[in-house]
Every structure is written in C-alpha cells, then in structure tokens.
Amino acid sequence: MTPYHRYVAIGDSQTEGVGDGDDRVGLRGWADRLAERLAAANPGLEYANLAVRGRLAGQVHAEQLEPALRLRPDLATVVAGLNDLLRPGFEAGEVIGHLEAMFAELTGAGAQVVTICYPDIVKVAPMARPLRGRVFDFNARIRAAAARHGVLAVETDGVPFSTDPRSWSPDRLHLSPLGHRLAAAAVAHALGLPDVDPAWREPLPALPPPAPWQTAATELRWTGSFLGPWVYRRIRGRSSGDGRTAKRPELAPVTLRRAD
Template sequence: MPNGEPLRYVALGDSQTEGLGDGDDTAGLRGFADRLAEHLAAAHPGLLYANLAVRGRLAGQVRAGQLGPALELRPDVATVVAGVNDLLRPRFDAAAVAGELEAVFAALTAAGARVATATFPDVGRIAPMARPLRPRVEELNARVRAAAARHGVVVAETARAPVATDPRMWSTDRLHASPLGHARIAAALAEALALPGSDDAWRRPLPPRPPRSAARAVAAEVGWAAGFLGPWLGRRLRGTSSGDGRTAKRPHPLPLGPAPSGP
C-alpha cells in the first residue's frame, strides 16, 4: 500500500454484514465480513478492519449513516451488502433501493476504494412462504449488477450458485446465513476480489440430506412462522427495528485478533 501503510477494509451493510447467524450477542458475532477480513489479512499482514453495519438498516440508512464514516476511514477495500430489509417492506421500490446502493458505490470508488457487493439468492427456495418475493429479488439483483458495472464494483454472484439456497447455508430464522453460509459468502467475495488462494470452491454443493416427510416440512414452516415471521411482523406494526439503539460493532479500523475455531 502507499507509504507502506496497512491495508484498510471497511464493511457497510445490515445484519448479514454485522454477522447475525454466526455467533451471538453474548459470545460475539463473526459473519462474512469478519471472515473476509481474515482472507484479506492472509494476503496483507497488518490489515486494519472496521465493520460499520447495523442490523435492521435499510439501504438509505446505510447510505445516510455509514457512508460518511466509511469515507473518513479511507478504505482500500470496502464491501456494501444491503437491500434485503427493503425488499421485505410492503412499499418496496427496487429502483430507489438500487439508487441508494449506487450512491454508496460511486462515493467509495471515487475515493479510491476497491468495492465488492453480492447478489441475493432466491428467498422462495429458502423459505417457501417467501415465494411471492422472488420477482423483487430478481429485479434488485439486476439493478445492483448494473449499478456495480457502472462503477467498477465487483459482484459475488451468490444468487447464481444453487448451493446458496441449501437450508444448511441458513440459520433457523432463514433470514441470516449460518456459520457455513457466512464462510461461503466470504469465499465468494474473496474470489470476486481475486484474492490470492481464492477459487470457486464456495459453489460446490453440500452432501445430500435425507429427505423430510411432508408432515415434518409443514411443521417446520409453522414453527418458522411462529418463531420468526410473527415477531418480525410485530416489529413492523409497532414501527420498531431490531437495530434500534444499536451502533456498529467495530467502528474503528483495528488489527484482527486470532481467528476463532470452527467452520
């Protein structure tokens, strides 16, 4: 890097970037951004890493609340992954959401950062009750790809990898990746950034699972609706967010500690 300074990586986004589904609020969250930082640190010893993501944030909130602080941190590499919270809202506007993300892409790339983003897999294959959202996901992905192309942003095409909808890639809430899923997303971003040692192994399918009976499948859907969909709808009706009162878990660029054990 210029003047021998360490590489700086800054992550912007919502709960996925914060790391929900990979650890917990007691032991700490890891997530794909932490894991990508480990990939970067292997190639760039002394890496400094900041994570500005906050759960529940909409794309416009990422732009309004995270872009300015990110620019102040002078990132060499940045990831921007957001928009899922928007597409879950009744008044979703794909063009407006993509416009917010494009503004973030434009500002970061203009400041000299190498920027990466990711597309979203078919949520209807992850949670059958979410099938009506499929056209929204497809439109948002198309607009994000176009915006990324206009600004030289690299795209991890997780949407086009069948393994991305394997249930084992997702936590029990089906909204956040599991530890394995976060590891695969990090590997996909590492490949998109052409990091040394990266490849397309993240696309490989997982071993076959025993089939579930119809009764178990129905019971799983009912349990998911009661345990996760109901509380989420309740927050929407109350006008609250899971991120209310929360701040970024890693607002300052810091060296990485030892990588946790596990997947």
C-alpha cells in the first residue's frame, strides 16, 4: 500500500458529505470516512475538503483546483459533473474537459488522483430514464480521461449498494449515511487500504417488494418534494451552494471515529 501524507478532496455535494449529517451536527460523507481510513493506516495524515454543494464541474475547476494544488496533496479525489449532467444544456465534452484538466494538473503535481463513475440512474430514480444514456456516455468519457492520466476510476455501476434505495437519501441525489460509508469502502478497496470489509460489494439484505400503489405514491412524493423544487431553483438561477464555502479548507489532522 502506498503511504499518503496529504489528502485533498474536491467536488460538489457528494464530496462535501450532504446526506450524512446536517448543518447543525456537521457533515461527514464518504471523503471524510475515507480520510479516517487513510489516517488509520497512515498516522500523521492531513486532510482538506474543498467541496461545495451545487457546484458545476467548471466551478469546481475554477474555484477548487488552485487551492488544492497549493496544499501539495499526494492523494486527491475529484468527483464532479452530476450537477451538469442533470441540466438540459449538458455538454459532455465541455464537462469532461474540466475534469481532465483537473486530472492533468493534479497528477502532474505528483498526486495519486481518484474519481468515481456513476451508477445506473434509472435504478435510483425511475423517472430519470431520459438521462440514462447520458450517464452511460459520461461514465465512458470519465474512464477514458482517467486512463489518459493514470487516474484511478472507481466503478459503482453494477455494485449492488449503489442502486439500493437504502444507500440514498430521500431526495435520491445524495447518498445516505450507509451509502457514504459503502462508497468510502469502495474507494478504500481501490486504493488497496488494509482491512476493508468486502461486504461493500455484496447486496444488502433483501426487502419485500413494494406494491404498485406504493411505488407510484413514492414517485409522486419525490417529484413534489425534491424534483420540483430542484427544477424551480434552476429556473431562478439559484443553487443550494449559494453563499457557502468549503467546510475544511486547510489541511488538518484527522480525528478517528468508531467504525460504523
């Protein structure tokens, strides 16, 4: 296993940790959980998280890359593009261009870079079926860009937890605490960290199938409670990240928590 001393995470709400905690108690998220695993194997590790919810890939590139480079990471995670992908004017080539520029700069500075591919969106939110082909194409572009720069692309498509409802918050845009924990395990496994429980690759215990009326009610509730407000914010040019800054902008030691 490669020893790491400075881990910097950049990205949007998933990397910030939305869905795992809240603004009152603080957000944890898969990147924080990964940092804890790294610190357990690398005493003295320092960690910074520059991610801010709502950011598009171009904003992550413009706002977070230079601060990340100044911290001289030997490990960096770059996960962005989902906010772009959900928008009507999505241009895959432009978004991948931002990701690839970040891959190139960070690997050129000597960092091991990790990114994550996205799961089948229809299995998470059936009403998002029109976006399915877009997600598959975007993943293929991520893999190709990662390969060009020696970036480790962690696969989630086909891994059972990534499309299990229990891995997602009610909004279906952000991972639940369980989902963040399993995503951290997936990245830790890809990095070759010791003592990673292989259960992250296995299906969660089966649930009884919902009745058709329950499925319909769930979709209607999701549309009214989450999809509608999200679309309304986009129309108004608003973002959930307006006025927010990084939760952990400087490198600092990691506090180890009890495993959960």
